[in-house]
Amino acid sequence: MLVWWRDSGETAHPLCESHHIVTVTPSEIGIRAAEPVNITSRGQSAYPSMLQPLALAGKRLRNRIVHLSMTTFSNRDAKVGTTLLNYCASRARGGAAMLVTEPISMARHQHLGTRADAWNDSDLDGLRRLAEAVESEDCRLIAQLLERGRARNQPGRSFDGFGMSALPDDLSWSMPRTLLRSEIAPLIDEYAQSAARLKRCGFSGIEISAGHGHFFHQTLSPWSNRRDDEYGGDLEGRTRLLRELIEALRGACGQDFIVGLCAGRADRTLSLG
Numbered sequence: 001m002l003v004w005w006r007d008s009g010e011t012a013h014p015l016c017e018s019h020h021i022v023t024v025t026p027s028e029i030g031i032r033a034a035e036p037v038n039i040t041s042r043g044q045s046a047y048p049s050m051l052q053p054l055a056l057a058g059k060r061l062r063n064r065i066v067h068l069s070m071t072t073f074s075n076r077d078a079k080v081g082t083t084l085l086n087y088c089a090s091r092a093r094g095g096a097a098m099l100v101t102e103p104i105s106m107a108r109h110q111h112l113g114t115r116a117d118a119w120n121d122s123d124l125d126g127l128r129r130l131a132e133a134v135e136s137e138d139c140r141l142i143a144q145l146l147e148r149g150r151a152r153n154q155p156g157r158s159f160d161g162f163g164m165s166a167l168p169d170d171l172s173w174s175m176p177r178t179l180l181r182s183e184i185a186p187l188i189d190e191y192a193q194s195a196a197r198l199k200r201c202g203f204s205g206i207e208i209s210a211g212h213g214h215f216f217h218q219t220l221s222p223w224s225n226r227r228d229d230e231y232g233g234d235l236e237g238r239t240r241l242l243r244e245l246i247e248a249l250r251g252a253c254g255q256d257f258i259v260g261l262c263a264g265r266a267d268r269t270l271s272l273g
């Protein structure tokens, strides 16, 4: 199941219906975003649904509390380290019903010492131990798929980034090369095979990071996606890569796997509805 967050009062885009994308508003799942939890004088929560269970892709969440992705930079040699494992396990023990990991490398080119590798079998043991540590606390473990594209988080320019179009990153002024059309299907396949590996290791799902100006965000925005092939242009074109990715993830991981998408709600150029 894919859950697409929308503002109250907005209607879902027709693409959501045709691609079985469930759209929710904060109030529909009992959460008022960016407001402090308010316990009334009678001891009743202003968020009565917060502690209610929820089913996602056939998986049970004991409440509606999700711990978002936080990069720890704590791993070495592209393997799950003890710090990451303890960090995630203690958040699960603390009560979160679902936890999104820091980005995990799901394609060979993403390999980075501080991120766990899931694009090959080199750290199956570490990934299994991470899943066991979190899932045994009744917390669903979600791996984050983050493709940085033209963006760069560290100081300095990136010399190997790719983008939907060859437009500079406005923070680092890195100039990406344009991702070739022929590279898209193999890339999606590599992500999907990695997701299937994570599922075999005990993960409950995957989150596609499509905010923060990273690659999947760049595919959606008309400012960063100026392609004139079928992966650019109108909304249908700009969502094509993500829709193909979601289909591939479903195909590789089945229906009993949570597939989430984190999109930038503040980006009004997206008009996703």
Ligand SMILES: Cc1cc2nc3c(=O)[nH]c(=O)nc-3n(C[C@H](O)[C@H](O)[C@H](O)COP(=O)(O)O)c2cc1C
Residues within 6 Å of the ligand: 068, 069, 070, 071, 102, 103, 144, 146, 209
């Ligand atoms: C130290 C730190 C590391 C983060 N790393 C990631 C990350 O790797 N991936 C990601 O999507 N968001 C990352 N975030 C963003 C958080 O997940 C979250 O969206 C942000 O803190 C805003 O939270 P809020 O909506 O509760 O205010 C990070 C935030 C912080 C403070």
